[in-house]
Amino acid sequence: MKVTVTGGTGFIGSHLVEKLLALGHEVLTVDVSRGMGSLEAVMDHPKHTFIQGSILDRELISHCIQQSDIVYHLAAVLGVKTCIEDPLKMIEVNFDGTILLLREAYRHGVKVVFASTSEVYGKNPSVPFTEESDRVLGSTQVNRWSYATAKGLDEHLCFAYMEKGLPVTILRYFNAYGPRQSAGAGMVIPRFIQAALRNEPLYIHGGGSQRRCFTYVGDIVTGTVLAAKPEASGGVFNIGSHYEITIRDLAEKVRELVGSSSPLIETSYEMAYGKGYEDMLRRIPDLTKSMKILGYQPSVDLEYGLKKTIAWFLAAEQEARK
Ligand SMILES: NC(=O)c1ccc[n+]([C@@H]2O[C@H](COP(=O)([O-])OP(=O)(O)OC[C@H]3O[C@@H](n4cnc5c(N)ncnc54)[C@H](O)[C@@H]3O)[C@@H](O)[C@H]2O)c1
Numbered sequence: 001m002k003v004t005v006t007g008g009t010g011f012i013g014s015h016l017v018e019k020l021l022a023l024g025h026e027v028l029t030v031d032v033s034r035g036m037g038s039l040e041a042v043m044d045h046p047k048h049t050f051i052q053g054s055i056l057d058r059e060l061i062s063h064c065i066q067q068s069d070i071v072y073h074l075a076a077v078l079g080v081k082t083c084i085e086d087p088l089k090m091i092e093v094n095f096d097g098t099i100l101l102l103r104e105a106y107r108h109g110v111k112v113v114f115a116s117t118s119e120v121y122g123k124n125p126s127v128p129f130t131e132e133s134d135r136v137l138g139s140t141q142v143n144r145w146s147y148a149t150a151k152g153l154d155e156h157l158c159f160a161y162m163e164k165g166l167p168v169t170i171l172r173y174f175n176a177y178g179p180r181q182s183a184g185a186g187m188v189i190p191r192f193i194q195a196a197l198r199n200e201p202l203y204i205h206g207g208g209s210q211r212r213c214f215t216y217v218g219d220i221v222t223g224t225v226l227a228a229k230p231e232a233s234g235g236v237f238n239i240g241s242h243y244e245i246t247i248r249d250l251a252e253k254v255r256e257l258v259g260s261s262s263p264l265i266e267t268s269y270e271m272a273y274g275k276g277y278e279d280m281l282r283r284i285p286d287l288t289k290s291m292k293i294l295g296y297q298p299s300v301d302l303e304y305g306l307k308k309t310i311a312w313f314l315a316a317e318q319e320a321r322k
Contacts, residue, residue, distance in 0.1 A: 001228075004028045004068040006055050006101065007075030009035025011181045012115070012173070015221045016072060021045050023225070028064050030055065031075065038180050055097035062104045070228055073101055074115040078147060079185020084273050087146040094150040102161050102168075111167040113227045114158050118174040118240065118283055119148040128286040131172070131236045138278045145278075155236065167233035171224060174240030174285045178217030178305065179312030189214065189306070192251055193313045196260035203265050205272040208248030211282045215241040216300035216308075226294040237294055240285030243302040257306055 003020050007013040008029030017039060020027050026047045029039065032054050042048050053060045055075045065071055075097060077090040098114070105112045121129045122145065124136040135152060137145045158168045183190035195202050223239035226232065245253070251264050269277040290296040 001069040002026045002028070002067055004030060004064045004071045006030045006061075006071065006073050006097075007115075009033055009038050009050075010074060011038075011178070012176055012217060012220055012224075013072075013074045014038035014180055015178070015217050016074070016224055017048070018042055019221050019225060021048055028068065030060065030064055055101055056093065058100055058104070061101055062107070065101075065104045065108050065110050068110055070111045070113065071101065071105055072113045072115070072224060073098065076115065076151075078117075079187060080144060080147075080273065081184075081186035083145075083147045084143045084277070087143045091146055091150050094147070095153055098154040099157055102157055102166070105168075106161055106164060106166045109166070111169075111228070111233065112158070112161075113169045113171065113224060114154065115224070116151050116155055116170050116172045116236070117148070118172050118238070118285065120152045120155065120172060121280075121283070122148055123278065123280040125281070127282045128284040129238065130286040131238060131289055142278055144273070162234050167230070169227040169232045169234075170236040171227055171239050172236065172285075173215065173220055174238065174283065175212045175214045176217055176220045177214050178309050181217070181309075188247060188250065189254070189309065190313070192254040193258065193306075193310055194317075196254050196258040196262045197310075197313060197317055199261050201263050201265045202251045202255065203267050203272070204247055204251055205267055206247075206269045206279055208246060208251070208266065209281070210247050210279060211244050211284075212247070212250075213241050213244045213284050214250075214302060214305070215239065215243075215298060216302075216305035218305075219298040219300055222299075223290060223294060223296045226296055229294065232294055235289075235293065237290040237296070238285035238287055239290060239296065240287060241298040241300075241302075242287070243298075244282075244284055245302060253303070254306065254310070257303070257310055
């Protein structure tokens with residue numbers, strides 16, 4: 001197949017591009033950034049084309065979609081830190097970019113796989129979340145909810161285009177981690193690993209009893225590739241794992257696996273993200289639907305995934321010191 005991946009030099013996108021090429025597809029990667037070498041191994045692959053540009057560029061997106069059988073739409077601005085510091089940019093890229101892309105996909109009749117997020121469930125206390133679970137979000141005055149709101153509206157758009165006959169599959173990723181994830185946007189696993197490797201403090205925000213199901217990027221990519229199946233069109237699927245852990249236990253696990261002497265330091269959400277920050281205590285996916293319809297099965301356990309991620313960060317730190 002001919003495939004377009006938006007956000008293809010990003011963390012998940014770069015792993016997806018590599019996988020799609022390995023499966024024999026022709027891949028067109030679109031991203032505003034060259035990704036600091038994330039696609040180094042496949043940039044010159046004979047079946048790969050990279051175009052540096054924005055999903056907000058209608059002509060560019062139309063050009064890419066016209067020559068594709070399917071579009072994996074991953075380009076987005078994300079991260080709790082970005083939500084708080086630049087909500088406008090996040091809303092513009094995540095909403096305007098997706099509406100533009102869906103319009104073009106509809107015009108050319110091309111299937112879309114849309115990367116949504118478990119954030120759309122917000123602070124709903126009833127776990128595990130099925131795809132039908134309610135969305136429970138806080139006040140619009142709390143910037144943290146702008147990402148969940150933009151992605152939620154994107155999902156509404158996807159459903160509206162499905163009703164018009166466009167094949168679309170929505171995936172809700174649950175806390176992805178793995179090699180190449182940036183610590184910049186405040187993601188907890190890369191932040192802990194980088195600090196542990198430098199024997200710097202691991203800052204635990206908000207008590208550390210929050211629980212998450214972290215999902216290795218290899219499993220996220222497997223679920224994303226499975227979403228191309230015709231029977232997945234018209235549906236929304238959780239893509240996550242069953243490896244639930246508290247943030248405090250995660251910090252201890254990272255420190256142990258790195259062999260680090262980093263202290264664990266508790267800080268308030270307010271100190272980390274300013275006044276009015278809100279978070280959810282638990283976030284667990286019900287994977288029944290994705291297992292049944294997509295044939296998805298997470299296979300990488302947390303310890304193994306963390307070891308692979310730590311090895312990547314260690315190699316990157318050593319390379320940077322050269
Ligand atoms: N990482 C996670 O835990 C997670 C969880 C849930 C959902 N998601 C979703 O998965 C997708 C990929 O996330 P990621 O973790 O790889 O993030 P990432 O930030 O590593 O990748 C996003 C990519 O989008 C690109 N991008 C941003 N604005 C763009 C624009 N205007 N035009 C073209 N490209 C643009 C960035 O340059 C980047 O390479 C996103 O849609 C995100 O919302 C991620």
